[in-house]
Amino acid sequence: MTEKKMIIDGIECPFTDERNVLEVARHNGIDIPSLCYCENLSIYGGCRLCLVENEKGALDAACSMQPRNGLVVYTHSEKVLKSRHTTLQLLMNSHRAECLTCEQSGRCKLQEYAHRYNVVEPRFKDNTFSHERLDVSSPCITRDPSKCILCGLCVRMCSEVQNIGAIDFTKRGKKAIVAPGFGKMLIETGCVGCGQCAAVCPTGALTINRQIPEMWRMLNDPNKRVVVQYAPSVRVGLAEEFGMPANEPVTGKLVTALRRLGVDVVYDTNLSADLTIMEESAEFLEKVKTGAKLPMFTSCCPGWIQHVEKAHPHLMPQVSTCGSPMEMLGALIRKQFKDEDVYSVAIMPCTAKKFEAQRPELEKDGQRLIDLVLTTDELARLIKAAGIDLKNLPDSEPDSPLGDYTGAGVIFGVTGGVTEAVIRRVLDDASPDTLKTIAECGVRGLEGIKAFTVTAGELSIRIAVANGLANADMLIEKVESGEEQFDFIEVMACPNGCIGGGGQPPASNARKAERMDAIFKADEACELKIPQQNPALGYVYDELLKGRAHELLHIHYPAHGHH
Amino acid sequence: MESVDLGFIDSVLEKYGCDKAKIIAIMQDVQEKYRYLPQEALEYIAKKVGMSESKLYGVATFYGNFSLDAKGKYVMKVCRGTACHVRKSSNVLQALYDATGTNEHKPSSDDGLFTLEIVSCLGACGLSPVVMVNDTVHAAMTPEKARALVEQLREEA
Numbered sequence: 075m076t077e078k079k080m081i082i083d084g085i086e087c088p089f090t091d092e093r094n095v096l097e098v099a100r101h102n103g104i105d106i107p108s109l110c111y112c113e114n115l116s117i118y119g120g121c122r123l124c125l126v127e128n129e130k131g132a133l134d135a136a137c138s139m140q141p142r143n144g145l146v147v148y149t150h151s152e153k154v155l156k157s158r159h160t161t162l163q164l165l166m167n168s169h170r171a172e173c174l175t176c177e178q179s180g181r182c183k184l185q186e187y188a189h190r191y192n193v194v195e196p197r198f199k200d201n202t203f204s205h206e207r208l209d210v211s212s213p214c215i216t217r218d219p220s221k222c223i224l225c226g227l228c229v230r231m232c233s234e235v236q237n238i239g240a241i242d243f244t245k246r247g248k249k250a251i252v253a254p255g256f257g258k259m260l261i262e263t264g265c266v267g268c269g270q271c272a273a274v275c276p277t278g279a280l281t282i283n284r285q286i287p288e289m290w291r292m293l294n295d296p297n298k299r300v301v302v303q304y305a306p307s308v309r310v311g312l313a314e315e316f317g318m319p320a321n322e323p324v325t326g327k328l329v330t331a332l333r334r335l336g337v338d339v340v341y342d343t344n345l346s347a348d349l350t351i352m353e354e355s356a357e358f359l360e361k362v363k364t365g366a367k368l369p370m371f372t373s374c375c376p377g378w379i380q381h382v383e384k385a386h387p388h389l390m391p392q393v394s395t396c397g398s399p400m401e402m403l404g405a406l407i408r409k410q411f412k413d414e415d416v417y418s419v420a421i422m423p424c425t426a427k428k429f430e431a432q433r434p435e436l437e438k439d440g441q442r443l444i445d446l447v448l449t450t451d452e453l454a455r456l457i458k459a460a461g462i463d464l465k466n467l468p469d470s471e472p473d474s475p476l477g478d479y480t481g482a483g484v485i486f487g488v489t490g491g492v493t494e495a496v497i498r499r500v501l502d503d504a505s506p507d508t509l510k511t512i513a514e515c516g517v518r519g520l521e522g523i524k525a526f527t528v529t530a531g532e533l534s535i536r537i538a539v540a541n542g543l544a545n546a547d548m549l550i551e552k553v554e555s556g557e558e559q560f561d562f563i564e565v566m567a568c569p570n571g572c573i574g575g576g577g578q579p580p581a582s583n584a585r586k587a588e589r590m591d592a593i594f595k596a597d598e599a600c601e602l603k604i605p606q607q608n609p610a611l612g613y614v615y616d617e618l619l620k621g622r623a624h625e626l627l628h629i630h631y632p633a634h635g636h637h
Numbered sequence: 638m639e640s641v642d643l644g645f646i647d648s649v650l651e652k653y654g655c656d657k658a659k660i661i662a663i664m665q666d667v668q669e670k671y672r673y674l675p676q677e678a679l680e681y682i683a684k685k686v687g688m689s690e691s692k693l694y695g696v697a698t699f700y701g702n703f704s705l706d707a708k709g710k711y712v713m714k715v716c717r718g719t720a721c722h723v724r725k726s727s728n729v730l731q732a733l734y735d736a737t738g739t740n741e742h743k744p745s746s747d748d749g750l751f752t753l754e755i756v757s758c759l760g761a762c763g764l765s766p767v768v769m770v771n772d773t774v775h776a777a778m779t780p781e782k783a784r785a786l787v788e789q790l791r792e793e794a
Contacts, residue, residue, distance in 0.1 A: 233689065238689070239688075239690075239691055239692055240691060242689060242691035242692045243695050244691065244695045244698050244699075245698045245699070246698065246699045246701075253691070254691050255683075255691040255692075255693065255694030256676050256679075256680075256694055256705075258690075263690070263691070264689070
């Protein structure tokens with residue numbers, strides 16, 4: 075078969091199965107601007123920035139144009155440039171520009187394009203941005219309608235990928251606004267705080283709530299012992315913000331940077347990920363033994379937990395009672411430093427964790443387990459603000475004893491990781507052959523839904539792994555209709571798992587695949603592979619938990635129905 | 638405000654097979670009964686047809702003929718089209734505002750009897766100025782006739 079080619083700006087551009095001319099151009103190194111297009115979402119064609127000119131002199135949107143052999147388009151003809159300029163002027167007119175103080179400044183696509191295409195003069199006198207009030211109801215996300223340019227990326231993300239539809243286009247014409255129904259606030263909707271809307275928002279209309287000043291205050295307070303834990307995915311998302319490759323974990327530099335920021339004690343959430351596996355596998359095997367209702371769902375992801383509570387409350391009894399690794403390590407830190415004035419901080423790839431940390435149901439001994447959750451993105455800002463050159467930092471190790479971990483903990487960061495760790499635990503064999511068999515059983519990869527069977531002795535376990543809540547809902551439908559049967563289901567709310575979390579620097583699919591590689595490299599770098607090998611577990615169970623493991627590590631949500 | 642009869646909503650949903658694609662027809666039937674779309678009814682419908690609340694609200698607020706605010710027993714459409722305008726429909730509108738105790742920003746009267754709507758043309762220019770009350774056309778209106786109409790409707794109510 076001959077290679078298919080189209081001609082963009084006089085350059086021969088080969089293509090295969092790209093879904094539109096925009097993708098063909100980008101794959102061939104030509105960046106056509108666009109504000110409403112995302113590779114993972116349906117095509118909207120609303121922003122009109124990706125218009126290109128064809129041979130007949132007509133303008134058409136590259137995002138909705140089929141590539142075809144011999145097709146000729148121009149991306150910077152006079153006609154295109156003029157149209158692009160006017161479109162940007164119109165968009166800027168409907169956007170409240172406060173670029174100096176905007177949360178999204180430096181990452182705003184509108185700002186970038188205004189600069190790139192030299193839109194220096196405002197053309198229209200009256201601004202038409204929305205005057206609807208700021209929505210600060212969510213502990214995770216802030217919605218500012220005055221900055222919304224109606225690209226609809228968030229709407230499609232929330233409905234197509236997450237199947238929630240918390241926000242949509244409402245009203246009409248110049249009153250049109252992306253909002254929840256009936257003038258409600260985000261907190262009153264099915265929103266789970268995953269932050270994926272903010273990850274695709276090209277402007278500052280949807281942003282993640284940042285708590286950087288609070289962190290500085292604590293770091294500079296001599297009376298506070300600041301204890302920080304960082305999640306598996308943080309080590310693979312942070313580097314990109316400092317111009318380093320995404321496919322290498324930067325654990326050592328991350329630990330050094332935290333110490334230089336003034337953090338007193340640095341622990342790795344991987345330790346409690348190992349602990350989660352110990353608890354969760356035990357819970358699962360107990361359920362199998364007693365004939366409890368299966369499938370058992372995982373419980374690490376706070377977005378997923380909220381989704382079950384809001385959309386599938388009847389499934390809550392089937393969700394594991396294990397606290398998330400963040401909460402488990404939080405509980406251990408409280409026990410480790412029981413008489414000290416500890417400020418417990420978690421660096422997470424996740425925005426929903428900000429909500430999780432506040433939940434009263436998660437308190438133990440009358441105390442919140444985590445005082446502050448910062449995202450990977452916030453940590454990057456902290457490091458930059460401190461003038462630390464991450465790239466050239468030496469490596470260092472987290473503190474003992476709660477810094478030890480195995481490869482099973484680190485793979486939590488990617489979809490399928492929790493499941494792979496559970497299988498490693500259940501098979502109880504750290505030989506390279508067994509590990510290889512597990513890695514190849516179907517658990518790895520970034521697909522939205524994976525289903526496979528694992529045999530452990532006499533036990534045959536039917537497993538499914540879903541990422542993205544729309545995929546989870548699809549799976550639940552199949553289970554409830556009896557079409558499929560599973561014993562164990564892992565769900566992560568964010569596409570690709572925590573590596574693609576709402577608190578990570580926004581990334582393309584290609585970038586997320588690199589992050590996955592980095593996670594598995596971090597696993598390979600671990601000498602110990604299965605959680606039961608973690609040398610700190612003895613100390614954790616004997617010295618810190620002292621027989622209160624179930625009480626301190628498990629959570630009973632109201633809808634759980636457990637006692 | 639009358640409460641929503643979910644039995645009635647169920648019957649409407651049943652009539653249209655709970656079909657998302659027929660959401661406009663469903664809302665039209667609901668509005669015919671209540672003269673507006675009560676929030677409670679829309680939330681119930683969203684759940685039943687499997688649509689997000691925000692999407693359903695988006696459809697309801699897109700079309701000018703759907704109203705999310707309770708309307709009076711008498712919806713008075715006052716034509717402000719060109720023909721009516723040159724025949725002084727503005728005076729008729731002002732007289733109706735005064736007689737019903739409404740204004741530009743508060744289209745419904747406190748007694749729940751009247752809602753005033755400004756429309757661009759009712760297509761009856763020969764009868765201008767025109768006011769339509771529910772389905773009845775009142776032709777060649779004057780401020781005096783407008784006041785008398787309000788009085789008459791009040792008595793009938």
